[in-house]
Amino acid sequence: MDIQSIASLIGAEYTGENFEITAMNTLKDASASELSFVANSKYVKDIQTSKAAAIIVDTKTQEFVPEGCVALVVQNPYWEMAVLSKKFAPLIEDESLPEPIIGEGSKISNKAEIAKGAVIGKNCTILAHSYIGCNTVIGDNTVIYPNVTVYRDCMIGSDCMIHANTTIGSDGFGFATNAMGEHKKIYQNGNVIIEDDVEIGSSTTIDRAVFGATRIKKGVRIDNLVQIGHNCEVGEYSVLVAQSGLAGSTKLGRNVVMGGQSATAGHLEIAPFTKFAARSGVTKSITQSGLTYGGFPLMEHKLWLKLQAKLARLIK
Amino acid sequence: MDIQSIASLIGAEYTGENFEITAMNTLKDASASELSFVANSKYVKDIQTSKAAAIIVDTKTQEFVPEGCVALVVQNPYWEMAVLSKKFAPLIEDESLPEPIIGEGSKISNKAEIAKGAVIGKNCTILAHSYIGCNTVIGDNTVIYPNVTVYRDCMIGSDCMIHANTTIGSDGFGFATNAMGEHKKIYQNGNVIIEDDVEIGSSTTIDRAVFGATRIKKGVRIDNLVQIGHNCEVGEYSVLVAQSGLAGSTKLGRNVVMGGQSATAGHLEIAPFTKFAARSGVTKSITQSGLTYGGFPLMEHKLWLKLQAKLARLIK
Amino acid sequence: MDIQSIASLIGAEYTGENFEITAMNTLKDASASELSFVANSKYVKDIQTSKAAAIIVDTKTQEFVPEGCVALVVQNPYWEMAVLSKKFAPLIEDESLPEPIIGEGSKISNKAEIAKGAVIGKNCTILAHSYIGCNTVIGDNTVIYPNVTVYRDCMIGSDCMIHANTTIGSDGFGFATNAMGEHKKIYQNGNVIIEDDVEIGSSTTIDRAVFGATRIKKGVRIDNLVQIGHNCEVGEYSVLVAQSGLAGSTKLGRNVVMGGQSATAGHLEIAPFTKFAARSGVTKSITQSGLTYGGFPLMEHKLWLKLQAKLARLIK
Numbered sequence: 001m002d003i004q005s006i007a008s009l010i011g012a013e014y015t016g017e018n019f020e021i022t023a024m025n026t027l028k029d030a031s032a033s034e035l036s037f038v039a040n041s042k043y044v045k046d047i048q049t050s051k052a053a054a055i056i057v058d059t060k061t062q063e064f065v066p067e068g069c070v071a072l073v074v075q076n077p078y079w080e081m082a083v084l085s086k087k088f089a090p091l092i093e094d095e096s097l098p099e100p101i102i103g104e105g106s107k108i109s110n111k112a113e114i115a116k117g118a119v120i121g122k123n124c125t126i127l128a129h130s131y132i133g134c135n136t137v138i139g140d141n142t143v144i145y146p147n148v149t150v151y152r153d154c155m156i157g158s159d160c161m162i163h164a165n166t167t168i169g170s171d172g173f174g175f176a177t178n179a180m181g182e183h184k185k186i187y188q189n190g191n192v193i194i195e196d197d198v199e200i201g202s203s204t205t206i207d208r209a210v211f212g213a214t215r216i217k218k219g220v221r222i223d224n225l226v227q228i229g230h231n232c233e234v235g236e237y238s239v240l241v242a243q244s245g246l247a248g249s250t251k252l253g254r255n256v257v258m259g260g261q262s263a264t265a266g267h268l269e270i271a272p273f274t275k276f277a278a279r280s281g282v283t284k285s286i287t288q289s290g291l292t293y294g295g296f297p298l299m300e301h302k303l304w305l306k307l308q309a310k311l312a313r314l315i316k
Numbered sequence: 317m318d319i320q321s322i323a324s325l326i327g328a329e330y331t332g333e334n335f336e337i338t339a340m341n342t343l344k345d346a347s348a349s350e351l352s353f354v355a356n357s358k359y360v361k362d363i364q365t366s367k368a369a370a371i372i373v374d375t376k377t378q379e380f381v382p383e384g385c386v387a388l389v390v391q392n393p394y395w396e397m398a399v400l401s402k403k404f405a406p407l408i409e410d411e412s413l414p415e416p417i418i419g420e421g422s423k424i425s426n427k428a429e430i431a432k433g434a435v436i437g438k439n440c441t442i443l444a445h446s447y448i449g450c451n452t453v454i455g456d457n458t459v460i461y462p463n464v465t466v467y468r469d470c471m472i473g474s475d476c477m478i479h480a481n482t483t484i485g486s487d488g489f490g491f492a493t494n495a496m497g498e499h500k501k502i503y504q505n506g507n508v509i510i511e512d513d514v515e516i517g518s519s520t521t522i523d524r525a526v527f528g529a530t531r532i533k534k535g536v537r538i539d540n541l542v543q544i545g546h547n548c549e550v551g552e553y554s555v556l557v558a559q560s561g562l563a564g565s566t567k568l569g570r571n572v573v574m575g576g577q578s579a580t581a582g583h584l585e586i587a588p589f590t591k592f593a594a595r596s597g598v599t600k601s602i603t604q605s606g607l608t609y610g611g612f613p614l615m616e617h618k619l620w621l622k623l624q625a626k627l628a629r630l631i632k
Numbered sequence: 633m634d635i636q637s638i639a640s641l642i643g644a645e646y647t648g649e650n651f652e653i654t655a656m657n658t659l660k661d662a663s664a665s666e667l668s669f670v671a672n673s674k675y676v677k678d679i680q681t682s683k684a685a686a687i688i689v690d691t692k693t694q695e696f697v698p699e700g701c702v703a704l705v706v707q708n709p710y711w712e713m714a715v716l717s718k719k720f721a722p723l724i725e726d727e728s729l730p731e732p733i734i735g736e737g738s739k740i741s742n743k744a745e746i747a748k749g750a751v752i753g754k755n756c757t758i759l760a761h762s763y764i765g766c767n768t769v770i771g772d773n774t775v776i777y778p779n780v781t782v783y784r785d786c787m788i789g790s791d792c793m794i795h796a797n798t799t800i801g802s803d804g805f806g807f808a809t810n811a812m813g814e815h816k817k818i819y820q821n822g823n824v825i826i827e828d829d830v831e832i833g834s835s836t837t838i839d840r841a842v843f844g845a846t847r848i849k850k851g852v853r854i855d856n857l858v859q860i861g862h863n864c865e866v867g868e869y870s871v872l873v874a875q876s877g878l879a880g881s882t883k884l885g886r887n888v889v890m891g892g893q894s895a896t897a898g899h900l901e902i903a904p905f906t907k908f909a910a911r912s913g914v915t916k917s918i919t920q921s922g923l924t925y926g927g928f929p930l931m932e933h934k935l936w937l938k939l940q941a942k943l944a945r946l947i948k
Binding site: 128145163164201203242254314 | 724761762781798807813814836877913939
């Protein structure tokens with residue numbers, strides 16, 4: 001999409017020469033052909049170092065845009081980003097892509113659907129009623145149980161096992177809201193990358209990234225009914241027990257354990273070898289490795305036990 | 317089903333003339349050809365104003381039935397209502413209905429199932445392994461991702477998006493229990509109505525109403541793994557974050573936010589623009605608009621923060 | 633698999649005569665042709681009474697193995713059991729099994745998949761995109777809604793109803809972890825048995841047992857998005873409300889009620905007629921019948937209400 005069309009679509013003034021914008025991205029990750037945006041004053045610091053070709057800003061953040069970068073000034077940059085995100089969304093199914101490639105020894109149910117452009121490795125098993133979206137790539141020896149849905153453009157490693165009714169790559173929960181309380185969808189144009197030797201339970205949901213990737217690293221074990229928000233990163237050998245959840249952009253280090261029904265807020269970083277007891281509510285990043293936490297608000301698990309013992313005495 | 321057969325089936329005495337009962341319904345909503353019931357003394361007040369043709373009552377509530385309305389007296393009205401609910405349940409799939417109608421420009425996967433009597437609007441996309449039940453009506457431009465199940469008789473608006481493995485219109489969790497602790501299913505003969513511009517995440521479950529409709533209003537955003545019980549109403553532009561849940565018959569006003577893993581009890585009314593922090597447990601109706609709550613038991617979120625700070629000091 | 637191959641695979645010394653091992657099992661349940669293991673010192677007491685043909689032990693537990701039983705000594709018995717579990721896992725789909733048998737009057741969608749060796753009773757309804765695995769047996773009059781997955785070797789009774797997108801028999805969450813923090817899958821070679829007259833909601837997950845069976849007894853009612861771990865037993869007429877969860881090996885007596893979002897730890901026994909309020913966190917067994925509990929940590933519900941009232945006063 002060219003910059004003049006973009007400016008016109010979002011009602012920003014632009015009189016410079018026309019050029020092509022290839023994608024949208026964050027201020028940090030945008031390349032010199034990409035468009036970015038500032039929707040929150042805490043990202044103002046990233047404007048000046050951004051390599052983006054153009055940035056959607058409001059009148060207050062306009063001044064920070066560096067020379068050589070186009071400032072597209074609008075009233076509500078986040079809303080206009082949402083409007084534009086739809087224009088950069090690929091087709092859900094693209095019939096112009098090549099026929100899928102199936103590796104030697106793979107058994108694909110004739111009741112599974114492998115979309116155009118997908119590449120399945122060797123000795124995989126894909127059972128009935130599963131769906132592998134366009135351009136999705138799967139490694140060797142991976143087992144996909146029935147009724148699994150993998151959206152387009154995702155990557156799944158070798159030696160993985162994905163249980164029934166699980167969804168990989170559905171849209172992250174992203175939208176802009178205007179002053180009337182109306183919402184505008186932010187198309188999630190990133191993907192999900194699942195590394196080798198990952199097992200995922202049934203009815204678990206792993207959302208695709210808005211930009212970039214949601215990443216599940218090597219050796220991770222995920223139980224049933226787990227929610228992983230867009231742009232999360234789950235470190236090697238981490239364990240997520242049933243009904244736990246990670247809100248968007250949270251990063252777990254390696255060998256983190258999320259107990260049953262535990263959950264994190266978004267945008268946190270959790271040190272390696274941290275353990276969260278069942279139903280922990282994690283609202284802050286954890287920097288020290290190897291400790292065990294519990295409760296909501298979160299505290300060290302041994303403190304939580306002590307506190308609960310004290311409270312129990314209150315009723316005697 | 318005629319009144320004499322109904323009386324005979326549930327062991328109630330009826331010697332009047334025979335007439336047809338078209339459906340079962342609540343005391344409030346029953347029309348003059350419908351049957352209702354009193355299963356809970358708190359509904360006694362609704363008996364006298366009910367337009368129902370007949371009401372299932374026990375010996376204690378019998379006296380309140382107005383003249384001209386048939387009283388069917390049984391020992392356990394709720395159990396007998398359950399027995400009858402099966403008789404009024406439509407076929408799961410009715411082959412006598414007309415072929416489904418697919419609007420212009422809609423792309424339906426040949427691995428999707430569109431049942432008889434369904435009507436799909438224009439420019440919809442329905443992906444593989446989805447199921448659209450009998451008589452279900454879908455508007456224009458709506459996208460149904462793979463492995464979605466929509467039960468019969470539901471309505472989905474235009475410009476909606478339903479992500480993979482989500483279920484719309486499964487039976488509400490309803491049953492009668494007798495003195496032996498045995499359960500009898502109450503067939504859920506209502507439906508789900510989803511208005512325009514609603515996005516629903518993956519592996520979310522929205523139950524059909526026992527009578528009438530479960531309703532998701534315009535512009536609502538629902539995340540993954542959310543549970544919405546039978547007969548709920550979700551107001552315009554409300555936002556339900558992952559793993560939250562609404563118990564049956566709860567009504568959210570417009571722009572209510574349910575944080576992650578929050579939940580409500582049943583039969584509540586929540587004022588517009590109320591926000592529930594993550595993991596709130598809502599057990600009472602909220603009448604004042606625009607406040608933010610947290611905790612379980614629920615309190616204003618700022619009080620909850622204060623209380624938790626106090627508790628943390630207890631262990632020092 | 634013969635004992636010499638087993639010893640060689642896990643690096644244990646074995647010089648005795650060769651014989652066939654038919655399966656792996658717990659110390660308690662192993663028959664005279666089966667192999668067991670001691671992975672936890674609390675099971676040492678079960679070694680001497682085990683009928684197992686051979687037991688995988690470490691140097692510390694080796695001495696308890698009774699005469700006539702082969703001791704296979706390794707460094708990490710749990711890890712080696714995991715290695716072996718794969719060898720005893722049946723094929724996911726076994727094409728050598730006989731064609732499935734469908735009872736009179738049953739309606740099976742041509743978009744459902746019934747795997748080899750399955751047996752479906754009379755007057756069942758199995759809707760599109762459901763999957764019934766190899767050797768799974770279903771009784772009479774059972775309804776399976778769309779997109780349900782039942783893994784191989786399970787048993788479902790008569791008069792059951794399983795709602796859309798639910799998974800029965802996926803692998804329990806089992807793995808061994810070594811000193812490097814790496815995980816090795818324990819193949820779950822047991823099954824799920826669902827007795828008669830059970831209704832299960834949508835997107836619920838019931839894991840198969842590692843050995844033996846996960847069992848849902850007669851008349852149970854399970855709501856949507858419920859998690860039931862491997863080797864659990866749910867007593868007759870128990871009720872599990874939406875988003876509740878049972879960790880592995882927990883046994884509920886009859887007519888237990890799990891409120892919405894409540895959960896238990898693993899290996900508990902819950903007395904009949906116990907009620908857990910919404911969001912109860914159950915970490916200990918309950919021996920007295922008929923009481924109502926709430927909170928996390930758990931206490932009698934009336935105490936929890938009292939405690940919360942006291943806490944609320946703290947902030948005044």
